[in-house]
Amino acid sequence: MSSSTKTLLELRGRSVAGLETCIEVPSLKLLLDVGSCSRSAVNHRRVLISHGHLDHIGAIAQHAARRSLLGMEEGEYFVPSEIASQVEALFNAAGALDGQVIPRRIVPLSPGRDEPLGKRRTLRPFRTFHRVPSQGYTVWETRSRLRAEFRGMPGEELGALRRRGVEVAEAHEVPLLSFTGDTRVEVLEQTPELQQTECLVIEASFLDERVPVAQARDMGHIHLDELVDRHELLPKTDVVLSHFSSRYTTEEVTLLLKRKLPAERFAQARAL
16 A cells, blocks of 8 residues: 555556566556456557567557557557567568558667656656566656745745745656566666655565575566565555466465565555
8 A cells, every 4th residue: 555645556457477467557548568458458558568478468469459440549559679670570460360450659668768658747668687678667757846945935925936936846757657567676776766656566476485586586587585675675655566476376465475575565565
């Protein structure tokens, strides 16, 4: 759960390691990966692709084709620059099989390049650490706040300053949502914005000794024990753990998170 000063983002969908990841963020009109394609997922035009494994990208052509069938605007697919040509080839093959050109807009992105989303929001990729080319994404929102020298000043004084033409506010960027996709835990150590984001969606594929930490790392994934050891690097607002191995039942996930996470962290966490 989040702190009292933040509003939880609604997240819908499923993320199961090796099977499917497709997470809807309705308030931002975004999909996080498209390893499956529900009817509601089709409503979201913009899709953030973390990497090319099929449980994260396997339904991309279906998503685009269904939007076309329903008379919707072509989908926008933000993908790591290294795989953009392969994604185009995937669409071309799917279109050839289907006897049509599937409408789509593929946007290659890499860390260091921003993409405006409108409504004072910007999409900014960051590096992740998986077995294939991969990246995460943060949605940044530009907000207004009082300049430091005016904070704590009574409202009537601020009003008087404004009437005199004094600029009392300034713009600043806030990380609103961060999504890691599949990655090793180094992403927490090398991406400072993740400690400040208002909602962090991060993978935790393996939770106990059935898959030890070393094996999880070899597969390019995070083990819960690694998150526990670095819990101070998690944001103090909303943490969403996802991409659990299918070997764990829902009940086991809840029990293991409660047992292993510090109490204050368990109170902040959601499982997807």
